[in-house]
Amino acid sequence: MQSVVILRKHISDIRQETGETSLKTNRNIELDSLETFSRRKKTMTAAATTQTAVTETAQKHSEGIVARTIEEQTAKLPSDIFLWGALGSIGVSLYFELNGETQKSAFVSRWVSPFLLLGVYNKLVKLMGSDRVNK
Numbered sequence: 001m002q003s004v005v006i007l008r009k010h011i012s013d014i015r016q017e018t019g020e021t022s023l024k025t026n027r028n029i030e031l032d033s034l035e036t037f038s039r040r041k042k043t044m045t046a047a048a049t050t051q052t053a054v055t056e057t058a059q060k061h062s063e064g065i066v067a068r069t070i071e072e073q074t075a076k077l078p079s080d081i082f083l084w085g086a087l088g089s090i091g092v093s094l095y096f097e098l099n100g101e102t103q104k105s106a107f108v109s110r111w112v113s114p115f116l117l118l119g120v121y122n123k124l125v126k127l128m129g130s131d132r133v134n135k
Contacts, residue, residue, distance in 0.1 A: 071125045074118075079126070082119030086112045 089111040096105035 008119060074122050075125045077122060079119050079123050082115050086115035086119070089115060 089108055091110075093105045093109035096102070096108060
């Protein structure tokens with residue numbers, strides 16, 4: 001009911017601005033305003049429906065307490081730690097390789113990828129957050 005009152009006020013404002021008093025022009029303005037109002041209402045309803053669907057999906061796929069706690073703690077670490085860990089692994093692996101300890105070298109060289117992946121994960125958690133529901 002309130003929207004009808006607002007619409008009628010809008011129509012009367014248009015009538016005053018244009019100075020039009022003919023019944024035909026007023027009826028056309030009224031119909032155009034009703035169409036515009038109807039389109040806006042449909043758009044707003046569609047947007048609200050989409051937002052509700054996104055929220056429901058986010059709630060279904062929210063993180064558990066363990067994942068949230070881990071992400072809160074890892075977000076406190078600077079991303080440099082993981083980069084230095086990867087570079088340190090490369091250095092230690094090279095040291096073992098040059099000293100003829102190939103098995104130790106192969107073992108330590110496998111640490112590089114996990115360090116780099118943890119660094120990327122850490123950066124994503126810091127930038128994007130982990131959960132759309134519990135922010």
